[in-house]
Amino acid sequence: MKLSIIGTGNVGLVTGACFSAQGHEVRCVDIDAEKIERLRDLDISSSEPGLDDLVRRNAEAGRLSFTTDAAAAVAEAEVIFLCVETPQGEDGKPDLDRVLEAAGTVAANIEGFTLIVIKSTVPVGTTETIGGKIAEGTTEPFSIACNPEFLKAGSAVEDFRTPDRIVVGADDPRSLEILRELYGSFTAEGGVLLEVDSRTAELIKYASNAMLACRISFMNSLAGLCEQLGADVAELARGIGLDRRIGSGALDASAGYGGACLPKDLRALIDTFRERGLDARLFEAIESVNEAQKASHLERLRSFLGDLEGRRIAVLGLSFKAGSDDVTNSAATVLIAQLLEAGAEVAAWDPVAIENTRRVFPGIEYAGDAYEAARGASAIAVMSEWDSLRELDFQALGSLVKNKLVLDCRGLFDPASLLELGFNYCAVGRPPTLLGPGCPEGAIDKDDAKR
Structure with a gap:
């Protein structure tokens, strides 16, 4: 089939790459000309495992292409997936402007019967609203369906290819038949294709x-x-x-x-x-x-260190979860803001999320690795569950830090092992593991003697 994907964010790019790998002819559309140019040059630089290679192979095979010409992509498509973002607006509600703009483009340019699929996350009733908007702008035949995505950051390609379930909300047999055909190979090994009405799909x-x-x-x-x-x-x-x-x-x-x-x-x-x-x-x-x-971790540090002013704190793992470079609403960014307000010095590290964090906190130190961040630190705060953090060499870290204190917000480490290496250990959901009865008051660094 000829598919057009409007929006080349993570969801749109994964959707386009995975469908093209099944032999469909896919065009990915975006209004960001620089982004489209990078994609045409196969400069993908995604943190999603397997996505760069999948895009590259299918683009080189001629099944996957990228364009800013939405009108042409819409006119030539049999199925159009709307994968634009619906970010939280200032009022806290989803901002539907991009979805509605995309719907207007669809209405102005479809030719012949076209299935429009809403993959963006939208409030209940939006699929019907968009269907009405398109009907007002065209006399061409079309149908509309809701097909929400369930892609986890860090495993999006795998989630698309081997889904637990695929939810399709549609009210006419023709739409359902097309979606069954599109998703048939993805449900062949046990994934459930759940067919419901559009409102139920949105609510799911x-x-x-x-x-x-x-x-x-x-x-x-x-x-x-x-x-x-x-x-x-x-x-x-x-x-x-x-x-x-x-x-x-x-x-x-x-x-x-x-x-x-x-x-x-x-x-x-x-x-x-x-x-x-x-x-x-x-x-x-x-x-x-x-x-x-998310706000509680500063107090965990204070319970050991007291006044944080002037102390160096190593914050390791900046994204909201391993496998992603997204720092939106991450616990690490909350902690960094609190530390700065308390007068602490922050040294931060993450395998992929440093640049995104730098946009939020341009003035803090960004280390080349976890060990550089820990040098001279009064505490090491581990905020996300990257494998590279699970494998930290605490014997080496012990020779770098001022004070052997680990705040483990993901439960990655064995408290007894750290205790043997002379570390005090504090974790979410575990009582502190302390060197002696004088701790946490005894968990002082060299600067405390001067206070």
Whole structure:
């Protein structure tokens, strides 16, 4: 089939690359001319595993192309996927301007029967609204469907190719038949193609992200209790997850969820409840717990170090999760802002997210590696779960830091092993592991003798 993908962000590029790999002729469209030029030059530079190679192979094979000419791409397409961003607006609600603009372009340029598929995350009822907008602008035959994406940062290509489920919201048999054909090879090995109406499809996306956020906030609330009671949240999660009714997914205590999707989608769901006069307290609590969790890590450091003014703190792992360069709403950026306000010096490192963090905090030190960041530090704060951080050599780090203190916000390390190397250890969901009864007051660095 001839497909056009409007929007070349992560979702659009993954969608276009994966469909082209199935033999479809795909055009990816964007208004950003510089971005399209880079893609034409195969300068992809994506942090998504496998995406660079997938784009390169299919572009070189002639199945995948990139253009700023939306009118031509729309006119020649049999199926059009709208994959533009719907960022959170100043009022907290999704900004639909880009989706509506894309719908206007579609209405002005489609020729012959065309299926328009909304893959962008949109509030319930938006697919119908866009369908009405297109109908006002064209006499050409078309149908419209909602097909929300469920791609995780860091595994988007794999998620597209081997999905748990593919949700399609459509009200006419022709649309469903086309989508079955498009997705047939992706559901052949067990993925479910769930056919529902468009409103249910839109709500499934929001409800799925709300459930993930709920489980994360649930475990982070219990993590605070574990710290007080001397229990281990990792073993608690294992005990809960072994119940088949619950399962083990998204039960890790953490620094708090972030990124562009979960916070935005939860807020949109809360707004939907309120607009209909319904009780949104459960979802408001999920959001509140998460914000408190991200703000809690500074106090963990203060409980060991007291006054943070003038202290060097190494912040390792800046993106909201491993596998992504996105620092939107990340716990690391919250901690850095707090540290700067407290007068601390920050040395930051991440394998891929330094440039994005630099746009937020241009004045802090960015190290070449984790060891450079740790040199002279009063504490090491590990904020995301990169494999390179799991493999840190703490014996080497011990010779670099001023004070042997690790704040482990992802539960990556064995407390006993760090204790043997002379480190005090503080983690989300575990009681502190201390060198002696004088700690944390005894967890001082060389500067404390002068205070």
